[in-house]
Amino acid sequence: MSVTAPVRLTHEDGARVGARGWAALAVLMLPVLLVSVDNTVLSFALPEISLALRPSGAEQLWVIDVYSLVLAGLLVTMGVMGDRFGRRRMLFIGATGFAVVSVLAAFAPTAGLLIAARAALGFFGAMLMPSTLSLLRSIFPNRDQRRLAIAIWASGFSAGSALGPVVGGFLLEHFAWGSVFLIAVPMLVPLLIGGYWLLPESRDPNPGRIDPIGILLSMAAMLPVVYAIKSFAVDGPTLGAAALVIVGLAMGWLFVRRQLRADTPMLDMSLFRRGGFSGAILVNLLSVIALVGFLYFVPQQLQLVLGLSPMTAGLALVPGMAAMIVAGLSVVPISRRVPPHIVVPAGLVLSVGGYLIVAFTAQSNSVAWLIAAFVVLGIGIGAAETISNELILAHAPAEKAGAASAVSETAYELGAVLGTAVLGGIITAFYRGALTIPNGVPDEAAAQARETLAGAYAAAENLPAAQADALWRAAAHAFDSGIVTTSLIGALLVASAVAVAATTLRPPR
Template sequence: MTRAPEEPGAGDRAAPTAGRWAMLAVLCASLLLVAMDATILNVALPSLMNDLRPSAIEQLWIIDIYGLVLGGLLVTTGAVGDRWGRKLLFLTGFVLFGLASVIAATSHSSWQLIGGRVLLGLGGAMVMPSTLSLIRNIFTDDRERALAIGIWAAVAGAGACVGPLIGGFLVEHFEWQAAFWVNVPVVVVTVVAGIRLLPEYRAPQHGRLDWVGALLSIAGIVALAWGIKHVAKGSLRAEDVGTLLLGVALLAVFARRQLRLEDPLLDVRLFGHGPFLAAALATLLAMLAIGAALFLISLWLQYVHGYSPSEAGLRTLPSALAMLAGSLCSPHLMHHMGVRAVLAIGLGTLAAGFLLLAVAPEPTTYPVVALVLAALGLGDGLAITASASVLVSSVPVERAGQAGAVSETAYELGVGLGVALLGSIHGAAYAARMTDLPLSGGERDLARESVGGAAEVAGEVGGETGRQVLAAARAAFDEALTTTAYVSAGIVVTVTLLAVLMVPRGFKVTGGH
């Protein structure tokens, strides 16, 4: 068996890899699918609810468990790929992703679907660390690598935005299961192409994989996410607060353990470098905000304005187009304006989008939402691309793989936590406004749980009562969206100030060297 080449040293200048752009196409195809699955169910949720009838908490788990599992495992799977081979990890993960898609598509219960989404997250966690680290190895020229990272970031960002569009088309013309079946042929073609095209790489390692650290990181992130979800929902029960504190404690133990290891899963000292920390925070909080926004706006389009799934998906297109434009322009702007300026402009545009949504007169109209989506997409494209470039370039070459894992962890965890945290805040604000309802008992509780529950109750009771319930739910959802937009704007403004303070003037992106 041919031994896989090791990570090139900082002084190596290897010849350009033949077929490198075809390899990038394979990696981007997989990345698009993994990123798309984070949001593809947003517009499929009403159809899914009618079929599986999940509770409000099951709805949130169906949407965000994928990103939480993926984000929680990325550090560990990145380390596994370094030791066992990045191509092997990539192909194994994508095969698992395809099998999990079949499990999810054949679900007959909410919990089977949640289980399928867990396996999708596991497969995605095996794929995503491999993409950026393989790009690091395949592209040996600094300028080509910077362009490849820009394309990688554009695909990752656009994937989250086109998910609702593709999901809406599939749901309306088929069923919600089609949102998963569409993965299978892409997986087959990509795996075959990957076997033929991709090279294998293993980084030089010393020591065994830190399985104790892996368990600490996974358990810490899961506990933290669970605690945030329930506390944000308004639950201050001892077990929920305790779970939140347990997550923080486990991650603190993980960080302390990594500081003592010669070959850690994650070199936490990297976070002591200002630009690295700023880029990680920018990615996490930008995706937290936009992930929740896409989720809530997709529901708003369908329940408040009555659009079909495909019509709702089409109306999220401004975010995808603006995201693509921002991502592809970011390398050019960084070259001429500097990293700090691009990060500030990107995050500032995100904040402006949320403020526009917050101050828009109610009831909110689609033209306003279209402008909001364009601002969110443009700002996210600029910020995420600049952040990914900063994370790779601000660390020594031997840590580039870990930098990629941090970038992808922040991206996916941000999407999952955005739905969990801001989705819960929106749910609590919605329920607080659903007080004067001409209902009683279980019908009243169901209507206060979610706008989907209110639509179901309105359909069952019918008549004037049904119309009153639906009107109240639409008004409450719109008002809660305003509240959530203010919270999101505050988060993004905070991280914008931190990024400007932590990234020094004149900081340059060098493509990984």
């Protein structure tokens, strides 16, 4: 049995960089901003997409999830390929492909083609994200500088999420929904130009081998589980969904077993024997599930139930996103003096409070309470994401930065998938269970209303005024009742992250 050497984490473990290093960080922020803008914009565009393409409830979830699902399934593979073939090279290939497919997604005529385009975006997105974080590891060898760089990197997700609703709201009020995909082009062209001059090439001198069977096993582990969750949201518990979960868990076990037995594994499983590494991964996963689940149902609440325009709804979320950015940067000096097993749980306790605010004020339909809840939620998650991402890189050897970054990004993207699939599926199931169709509503309109809240909105537009008002009030009430349960479950997820952080993020002896 091999014994993992103790990890020595120092503050001065490399040379400090100058202006060129920070300029390289600015270039690397472009794909980070793009991915986070894309996720938030799509959440806000979902009502418009639902009205234009008329997707079913399952298709609506797939439009959101297929990108993160494909991306999460390929992140480890692309991280290893970056370690082998060059992280900058993978970044440039991913940026070019992402820009081209974004144009195709903007003009998708059906929900099926939009789902296919989103899957292709996930493929190229998997090349972008591990490269950005692993390049930071090689650009900033000094840990103090690296901690600040990662805080800025993590804040980029929050900044992009804050920018997304505003930009997306403006685009949706003046152009068709496809315009939200076209913003990828002006963001990626400067990356290709500036990155050529500023970003160094780096790779692992002894990379793990490319393992086609391992790639298939990693995909086979996640696809059945997420599909089972979606099936549960649409059809309720079934034997088929249970069988899919079992298949996914079995494939995951085979993947781990294969990596442990390989002489040069695709993914170095010894990283997970380090408590700080595994704990930081779990904190990332649970935090992102809670954040993305919140961002799935709140835009629908603001636009469809409360009647805000996309632009106004986007502005309502800006204070929460700003709180995430401030918390992510402010925690850097604090983390030098307060150990992570104290500061991360303390921040996440606030996030639990944010979900509880939503649960206890959902029936009031108050914009002010939703803004306050997101501010509180964002403070905890912003602080936790900065520290956990820094710990992930600090616990990994520099030559394995690509693989470690890929694991971190896999947790993030898998959290995005599960946030939409689990919390989005729960709110969909409760919406359908609580919806009472008023008397006299035609069967076709009733079936459309049961699919999604947006479906009820579209169905009500084609009914007489009295029936439309009754159907819409019933749908809004059903959605509000689902928010209560979903928020309580979200609070439990964040509370689980608190427990994980308190027990696993203690400094190594």
